[in-house]
Amino acid sequence: MNLKTLAEKLQLSQTTVSRALNGYPEVSETTRRRVEEAARAHNYRPNSRAKGLATGRAMVIGHVIPASTQHEMVNPVFGDFVAGASRAYAACGYDMMFTRVDDGDEEQAYHALVAKGSVDGVILQGPKVNDARIPLLKRIGLPFIVHGRSSGIEEDYGWVDVNNKRSFQRATEFLIDLGHKRIALINGLEQMDFAHRRREGYVEALKSARIEPDSALMRSAEMTEVYGHHETRAMLKMDNPPTAILAASMISAIGVRRAIDEAGLTMARDVSVITHDDDLSYLRNGSDVPIFTATRSSVQQAGEILSRMLIEKIEQPDTPNKSHMLEAELVVGRSTGPAPEMRR
């Protein structure tokens, strides 16, 4: 069923039917109702490609995902973020499209996306420090919002981010207040902007407390469970092991806990742990009492806010860029306690 045959059936012109369905005022309420009913009865939907061709809008929002690394997709955060974003998309009639690109072809991919006209805007995920994609997208003129920010980029752009620096600063201070002096940071990949900022917060808190940051206590890699386990095990074997550990995600924190258990130690009593918690649906930080003391910020909520901002930007391109800072909440759970030396 297409517009033409529907119009013939109704004995109306295509114009009138189109207008009736798209809510234009030049059509009487009587005919509009008649048209709408017929459309429903025949299960008519305008062909999205034809509509897009005529309007110049795709009603699709793109996510470009670098292939070789794949960090974004397989990170459990991805699912919750997308779930949040999809809520806003669905409400506004957008679909979301994922394009996988081989590493290094990102610039090409964005150019192609715009030339092919397959999306109206993109979400930029996982920004790095000095992320070249931001100036690139500005140059191309494709609307975008960044999930996170990019240190070192001066240009003006829209973003939604957690205050990573502040939250890790607070977490570190919290541990310092408990008497900890040997505090380890099991960070994400530090070329990623969020990890970079977290480290800044951590270092700053240490310095304020006149504790010299020890590079032996700082690790950086992709935030898997195995990584959290591996680094913790290594650090606990040191001559002067940490009494507290800051972990970058729930998943790596689980690895941290496993290493602590295996070393015959007890979390909170022997080693305190604080993690960042993205409030993932499948990995809640306990039900009543939190398992881990954590800096919590819902990534699903971030996804929703972000996609709303992007849609607004697409539909009103000339409004100035907006940004939204989410403050993480520090929830105190069962993984932290006073430093061992203090208890004697």
Add this chain to the structure above:
Amino acid sequence: MNLKTLAEKLQLSQTTVSRALNGYPEVSETTRRRVEEAARAHNYRPNSRAKGLATGRAMVIGHVIPASTQHEMVNPVFGDFVAGASRAYAACGYDMMFTRVDDGDEEQAYHALVAKGSVDGVILQGPKVNDARIPLLKRIGLPFIVHGRSSGIEEDYGWVDVNNKRSFQRATEFLIDLGHKRIALINGLEQMDFAHRRREGYVEALKSARIEPDSALMRSAEMTEVYGHHETRAMLKMDNPPTAILAASMISAIGVRRAIDEAGLTMARDVSVITHDDDLSYLRNGSDVPIFTATRSSVQQAGEILSRMLIEKIEQPDTPNKSHMLEAELVVGRSTGPAPEMRR
């Protein structure tokens, strides 16, 4: 840059340029090269909507995700599955599109997808027992492949699935061989087909060993960490607690372990645990020695196989439906040991 202006620049007709770029034989190698070069130089890509309109193909594969439950998206399995699928899509020039639909509107959504012509086929994820979507899609005539199967559906359809029944049967037998008699099943939602089959395998193994299945030892819910923890804690408090637990996923197994630890027990010595392991990138089952004894099957690989099958089906609609059964591997890790009674 569009076809028309490119053709003008080259002093050729649109036809010739189009044919040159699409590899038709009616154009000399000399002009083809000339055209290709110009296309590259001007960064020309055919507009995908116009192309789709003309060819009737969207070069997009859809995933329809029910909204209210959202199980699919936030499940960490989702990311790995999509990462695998995207590999095949990218190789064949397809994009993937996600449409979120409100619960109950699924039928509408599929109809819309086909009427709007926005996808060439869909992947059906998370099939339930007697899943109505399968006959629906057949009726509509939209190409699809199922990730999993649906017990109770007689119709012929293409699928990729893990042999869930067999793998949980083997896992149960493994525990029985170790002397366990009180074996609990912390299953996924049993309206989901995979969970249904796992339970069948579990029950069958028990019956073969003349152990009467105990409904008090069987739980079913969404496979979160908190769920694994909650059910394990409850069962360990029973008068006649289980000595072994079968968990439905790595994430719930982590909850199981947490409950075991909290109860002051030791995994493997006091309580054995076997889990299914989807081989998620961020949640590997240990590095050298597996943490958990597990039935392992890569969901990323499943995604890749499945999307290749779907593309084949889209491009050659008349070939008979194919299916692919993946056998899970039983890897023995550190979470299983002889039943406590046996050691005395």
Add this chain to the structure above:
DNA sequence: GGCGCTTTCCAAAGCGCTTTGGATTTCCTC
């Protein structure tokens, strides 16, 4: 040079929609 054949190219129709610029009808007002 005319014939048939291949090679190489093109004009124009069509995909299904929106939208412009008019045309026609209806309704009020005096």
Add this chain to the structure above:
DNA sequence: GAGGAAATCCAAAGCGCTTTGGAAAGCGCC
């Protein structure tokens, strides 16, 4: 009942591509 405004509808162009049905040019051959 004439004039003008408002309401209602329509034909046709255009979005950027593919593809059909030919046309023109080049070639070997008698």
